[in-house]
Amino acid sequence: MGRAVRGTVLAQVALLVGVLTGCSESAEDGDAKPSASATKSVKAEVELETEASDDAAKSGGSVGAAGSACELPVTFDTAEKWQPEAVETEAPGGGSGSEEDELAAELAEGLLHQGPFTAACEIDAKPAGNIGFIRVWTGEAGAKDGDAEALLKEFVAAEGNTSKARYSEFTSDADVSGTEVEYLYTSDALEETKKERAFVTVTPDGPVVVHLGGFDTQEHEEMLPAYELAKRTLSTA
Numbered sequence: 001m002g003r004a005v006r007g008t009v010l011a012q013v014a015l016l017v018g019v020l021t022g023c024s025e026s027a028e029d030g031d032a033k034p035s036a037s038a039t040k041s042v043k044a045e046v047e048l049e050t051e052a053s054d055d056a057a058k059s060g061g062s063v064g065a066a067g068s069a070c071e072l073p074v075t076f077d078t079a080e081k082w083q084p085e086a087v088e089t090e091a092p093g094g095g096s097g098s099e100e101d102e103l104a105a106e107l108a109e110g111l112l113h114q115g116p117f118t119a120a121c122e123i124d125a126k127p128a129g130n131i132g133f134i135r136v137w138t139g140e141a142g143a144k145d146g147d148a149e150a151l152l153k154e155f156v157a158a159e160g161n162t163s164k165a166r167y168s169e170f171t172s173d174a175d176v177s178g179t180e181v182e183y184l185y186t187s188d189a190l191e192e193t194k195k196e197r198a199f200v201t202v203t204p205d206g207p208v209v210v211h212l213g214g215f216d217t218q219e220h221e222e223m224l225p226a227y228e229l230a231k232r233t234l235s236t237a
Helices: 003-020 036-041 099-112 148-159 217-232
Strands: 059-063 074-079 083-086 117-124 133-138 162-171 177-187 192-203 206-212
Touching: 074 217, 099 117, 133 217, 148 162, 148 177, 148 192, 148 206, 192 217, 206 217
Parallel strands: none
Antiparallel strands: 059 074, 083 117, 117 133, 133 206, 162 177, 177 192, 192 206
16 A cells, blocks of 8 residues: 555554544544534534535546556546545555554555445645545456446445435536536444535446535535546546
């Protein structure tokens, strides 16, 4: 696993272990536990209809093509200052067989896979001033490849604790079509509800999901222009 992304995964593993042991320290990743005041401001009554900024994100490059930071079955533009990094699926621990390494590997497995999809790329918003990621997940070609909505429903269901999912169709400027979902995710452990979005398109090499989470709903809304840029510029690699 690349050093930067491996650090991200291990940070998330540390967060999960901390939650299980009652640790109150904050994690660096965009999906970490918010402050008490932030938690109070984002409750289960958050509405999906909240409007995002109308400001279009400026392109700072692209990912997906051979030689880019993340080689994918699709290509799309990344927002200015956002930093992409490929995700390696090698489990941490180096195979030493210790109890700690086995726990880290088990938790990392949960972070690297969601339903039939495997994490392939993380595009970090922190250099642009936000806390969160656009994450790209890829799946293998299979029997359900013709049903984009069914695949996206599997992805959302695998996250767990989701509600108010709304599905719609989209077509990019390059005439690549797919299905998009807007939904709420609630973490029982972190006592937080926030908005998330994802879209899927099916390619000859398998389906691809592009997902936007965020530290909380406010961060999610602020990062939407970068997500919309990715969707609008989506093309097959």
